[in-house]
Amino acid sequence: MFEVPSLSDLNIAATLPVMSLVLGTCILLLADLFVPQERKQLTAWLAVAGLGVSLALSLLSLGDVTRFGDGDEAFAGMFVADTFTDAVNVIALVTALLGVMVAYNYLERTGTQRGEYYVLLLFTTAGVMFMGAAGDLVVVFVALELLSIPLYILSGFRRPQEASEESAMKYFLLGAFASGFLVYGIALIYGATGTTGLHDIWIAVDDIVAGDATSQYLLLIGAGLMLVGLGFKVAAVPFHMWTPDVYQGAPTSVVAYMSVAAKVGGFAALLRVLAAGMPHFVLDAGAPAAWQDTVWLVAVLTMLLGNLVAIVQNDLKRLLAYSSIAHAGYVLLAVAAAGSAGLADESAQAVVIYMMAYAFTNVGAFSVVIAVEKDDASNTGVTSMRGLARSQPWLAAAMALFMLSLTGIPLTAGFVGKWFVFKAAISADLFFAVVVGAVTSLISAYYYLRIVWYMYFEEGDGEAVIPWPLAAAISIAAVGTLFLGVMPYLLTDMAREITLAFGG
Amino acid sequence: MDITIQHGVFVIFTLVTLGSALLVVTVRNLFHAALYLMLCLFGVAGLFALLTAPLLAGFQVVIYIGAIAILIIFAIMLTPQVTRVIKTTNAQWPVAIVVAVLFFVMILSVVSPLMDELGVDDWNADFTQEDADRVPDSTLTDFGESLVSRDRFVLPFEIASIMLMAALIGAVLVVSPDAILRRDESQPPPSDTSVSADTGASGD
Numbered sequence: 253m254f255e256v257p258s259l260s261d262l263n264i265a266a267t268l269p270v271m272s273l274v275l276g277t278c279i280l281l282l283a284d285l286f287v288p289q290e291r292k293q294l295t296a297w298l299a300v301a302g303l304g305v306s307l308a309l310s311l312l313s314l315g316d317v318t319r320f321g322d323g324d325e326a327f328a329g330m331f332v333a334d335t336f337t338d339a340v341n342v343i344a345l346v347t348a349l350l351g352v353m354v355a356y357n358y359l360e361r362t363g364t365q366r367g368e369y370y371v372l373l374l375f376t377t378a379g380v381m382f383m384g385a386a387g388d389l390v391v392v393f394v395a396l397e398l399l400s401i402p403l404y405i406l407s408g409f410r411r412p413q414e415a416s417e418e419s420a421m422k423y424f425l426l427g428a429f430a431s432g433f434l435v436y437g438i439a440l441i442y443g444a445t446g447t448t449g450l451h452d453i454w455i456a457v458d459d460i461v462a463g464d465a466t467s468q469y470l471l472l473i474g475a476g477l478m479l480v481g482l483g484f485k486v487a488a489v490p491f492h493m494w495t496p497d498v499y500q501g502a503p504t505s506v507v508a509y510m511s512v513a514a515k516v517g518g519f520a521a522l523l524r525v526l527a528a529g530m531p532h533f534v535l536d537a538g539a540p541a542a543w544q545d546t547v548w549l550v551a552v553l554t555m556l557l558g559n560l561v562a563i564v565q566n567d568l569k570r571l572l573a574y575s576s577i578a579h580a581g582y583v584l585l586a587v588a589a590a591g592s593a594g595l596a597d598e599s600a601q602a603v604v605i606y607m608m609a610y611a612f613t614n615v616g617a618f619s620v621v622i623a624v625e626k627d628d629a630s631n632t633g634v635t636s637m638r639g640l641a642r643s644q645p646w647l648a649a650a651m652a653l654f655m656l657s658l659t660g661i662p663l664t665a666g667f668v669g670k671w672f673v674f675k676a677a678i679s680a681d682l683f684f685a686v687v688v689g690a691v692t693s694l695i696s697a698y699y700y701l702r703i704v705w706y707m708y709f710e711e712g713d714g715e716a717v718i719p720w721p722l723a724a725a726i727s728i729a730a731v732g733t734l735f736l737g738v739m740p741y742l743l744t745d746m747a748r749e750i751t752l753a754f755g756g
Numbered sequence: 757m758d759i760t761i762q763h764g765v766f767v768i769f770t771l772v773t774l775g776s777a778l779l780v781v782t783v784r785n786l787f788h789a790a791l792y793l794m795l796c797l798f799g800v801a802g803l804f805a806l807l808t809a810p811l812l813a814g815f816q817v818v819i820y821i822g823a824i825a826i827l828i829i830f831a832i833m834l835t836p837q838v839t840r841v842i843k844t845t846n847a848q849w850p851v852a853i854v855v856a857v858l859f860f861v862m863i864l865s866v867v868s869p870l871m872d873e874l875g876v877d878d879w880n881a882d883f884t885q886e887d888a889d890r891v892p893d894s895t896l897t898d899f900g901e902s903l904v905s906r907d908r909f910v911l912p913f914e915i916a917s918i919m920l921m922a923a924l925i926g927a928v929l930v931v932s933p934d935a936i937l938r939r940d941e942s943q944p945p946p947s948d949t950s951v952s953a954d955t956g957a958s959g960d
Contacts, residue, residue: 262906262910281925327906327910327911328906328907328908330910330911330912331911368929371922371925372925375921375922378918390909393912394912394915397916398919398922401919401922401923401926402922402926404926405922405925405930409929411930466866469866473862473866
């Protein structure tokens, strides 16, 4: 019969980084009640404190200073606490810290300063961390919803404004639809393997490969439907339609955060499901995993469409939205590489390196947009960058750095990320996709450098508002981008330790 | 094959389900569509009961009819304009039919061979499990325990509770804008803090 589980049996200590964040968020929710409306900076500070505690715990675990709990699994395999989990935690928490910093003054000057903003942001972060640690398809789904629902609300946070409401509505409707695909996929995978645990699926896949064709096709359709659901979250073509509209309408501080956080969660879960759960799922003996072709094809389409459509964009937020679609394509290349035998760990490392670089760079780029944006959400056109180099030289320099990093120029973090992604893809013999990636990177230089051109070589007002938290966030992002680019070995040495607990 | 009472019940519930499902998407009055949706869900509940899955049938009634359909009706009643739908299809409907049929064929082609594996040896087999030993007698207990037992779904259960709390906060934010907005209007945002570092923003 039922017995009350003891905490040590659950190995609950292994979940300490994310559990501390959840606990901190609940305390923040209560504490916010006692913070008067005109002193909401206190809520922001408390949010930073909660994120900081969790980040410190994650870094301790990642740096191998101390391991929490014993073994890789907690909650009987529902929660995987390997080094990949730690890396995802660190990226998510750094992004959230920057997200709180860029939000504070932005919310105040747009008249949307409410304590719930920080609470929801922290809940989303917990969702990202649970996705990275998911050891069961049910956890993948529930964590995805924990990641998504606060993001829907945050998109509409500027509520009386129509663009913000429209963006929240679009994101919610399409997101709910995508979740339906994900659940359908989970159901079919359960039908094929008889389990939802990823470790058990990993074992069951060998039997299915040896067995009859029907179960194989059932598993293939299940994996495909999960790819649809998660592909929506990371804005991969052809599930990208929502991205430009949502990014343009949502408050820019939300976009700065979610453009990275949703991707981190989505790719972490994709790796858990595809690379850890079913790397041995082959239709012909000796061939790469059955899902590899689909993933690299989606990656190629995503890189092409994102980069080509970005060329004609004249709004900074839309341009960065298409740029974020394009970057999803590069990361998908690394995910596709995980389908070749023995490459799961290398792919996971490439994804971590890329997302770390992308977190600093993309939050930084959106922070600059926040600086030039007016209180009524106008002035986000590309032309608003005119003359910025003269009026705000440091801001312009930071933006130029972010643009170079998004292009993938050496000495910036973006180059390191692309290097490892392409390296993983070449190891997996995905030459065509790598060529497309390299060519589209060249194409992307056009629209990224166009912004640099506007800043440095055209006359204009170049107005910007840079309160100190925003300045601090931009500085951290710029230093991070430069640091990872100049001394890549710091990140790559760390990344070399990253392995998936099972799979590969 | 023998026509049993179960076949008759099956036909009735199937007709109820399919007929009302068709009406959901074709009637122009959105309120009627919601009522047909409830009927459709009730038909599915009947099918579950026929398949010796009383727990699923109960869930179907309590959750889908009792909660979700009622929620839909609330939403319709709170937004009076949406009850008058002029057209229920758009120019894309032929494409949609093709895609739907293709998807159906795909699912059918994958699922139908599985019938053997699942122990359904021929299409005339009885729906209802007559053998009492093969019917689990405590599905509800199993379900409840699996949500909280340590080697089952306790972690997703906890995450779901966090998620519901986040959704609750969001719902409050979304549906009660008046109080919040009025409070913001009564307190104009202080203008000195946001531009304190705005030293370089000068137009020339």
